[in-house]
Amino acid sequence: MPKFAANLTLMFNELPFLERFKAAADAGFSAVEYLFPYDYPPQLIAEKLAAASVNQALFNMPPGDWAAGDRGLASLPERSAEFKKSLAQAVAYASIIGTPLLHMMAGLAPSDQPEAMATYLDNLKHAADATGAIGIGLVIEPINRRDMPGYFLNDFDRTVDLIHNLGHPNVRLQFDIYHRQIMHGDVITALRNLAPVIGHIQTASVPWRHEPTTGELNDLLIFREIDAIGYCGFVGCEYRPMAKTEDGLGWLQLV
Numbered sequence: 001m002p003k004f005a006a007n008l009t010l011m012f013n014e015l016p017f018l019e020r021f022k023a024a025a026d027a028g029f030s031a032v033e034y035l036f037p038y039d040y041p042p043q044l045i046a047e048k049l050a051a052a053s054v055n056q057a058l059f060n061m062p063p064g065d066w067a068a069g070d071r072g073l074a075s076l077p078e079r080s081a082e083f084k085k086s087l088a089q090a091v092a093y094a095s096i097i098g099t100p101l102l103h104m105m106a107g108l109a110p111s112d113q114p115e116a117m118a119t120y121l122d123n124l125k126h127a128a129d130a131t132g133a134i135g136i137g138l139v140i141e142p143i144n145r146r147d148m149p150g151y152f153l154n155d156f157d158r159t160v161d162l163i164h165n166l167g168h169p170n171v172r173l174q175f176d177i178y179h180r181q182i183m184h185g186d187v188i189t190a191l192r193n194l195a196p197v198i199g200h201i202q203t204a205s206v207p208w209r210h211e212p213t214t215g216e217l218n219d220l221l222i223f224r225e226i227d228a229i230g231y232c233g234f235v236g237c238e239y240r241p242m243a244k245t246e247d248g249l250g251w252l253q254l255v
């Protein structure tokens with residue numbers, strides 16, 4: 001059975017963010033992830049993790065101005081200086097919170113634009129060096145165009161080619177089953193083929209992004225496959241509960 005991490009950005013929304021750590025632990029999760037910790041002092045988050053005795057699985061680098069529509073900065077040539085500051089902030093938070101992985105969001109830019117690609121590769125290498133220097137892995141995630149129109153990384157094969165071409169030992173793939181199914185399908189074969197490059201996995205039902213086992217995929221078979229490929233990391237539960245979070249956790253008993 002895979003080890004599951006509660007995604008505290010989407011789950012336990014009945015509670016204020018800082019109370020979600022204990023709620024996840026009480027519900028049986030041994031780890032948590034979330035998009036962004038930057039509204040809170042990192043020491044406070046480290047305290048919440050310790051008090052709840054849960055592991056930190058992953059969080060994202062700052063994405064720019066999310067409310068204004070930013071979805072990362074890494075592919076935006078005119079925002080390189082801001083990207084470097086965001087990397088420094090992520091590294092500072094990661095050093096205090098303690099996380100095995102950071103996710104670097106790419107931003108909204110045409111994926112076939114040479115300038116955007118050159119900027120992205122430069123920033124990716126820079127971020128991989130900086131996170132590697134403190135023992136933290138860097139992951140990048142293809143995201144489907146329906147949820148995030150215009151996102152730079154919008155194709156699994158291209159993302160994997162990019163990781164191979166970069167050849168940096170600290171950059172791996174964030175395989176979000178929900179995005180994979182919407183973009184390409186063929187989830188189990190992709191898990192098998194991409195196992196050597198996968199750094200993190202996330203799950204949600206398709207197409208509604210609710211609890212696993214409530215959508216079009218055979219999630220239980222997929223979880224068995226995750227074990228079969230020898231994946232040892234956490235599987236982030238990046239889903240929007242259909243109702244109260246605890247009331248929807250029955251799927252965990254089926255795994």
Ligand SMILES: O=C(O)[C@@H](O)C(=O)CO
Nearest residue numbers: 035060103141143176238
């Ligand atoms: O799948 C997603 O949307 C997330 O994993 C993320 O990091 C960006 O929203």
Ligand SMILES: [Mg+2]
Nearest residue numbers: 141176202238
């Ligand atoms: Mg995801």
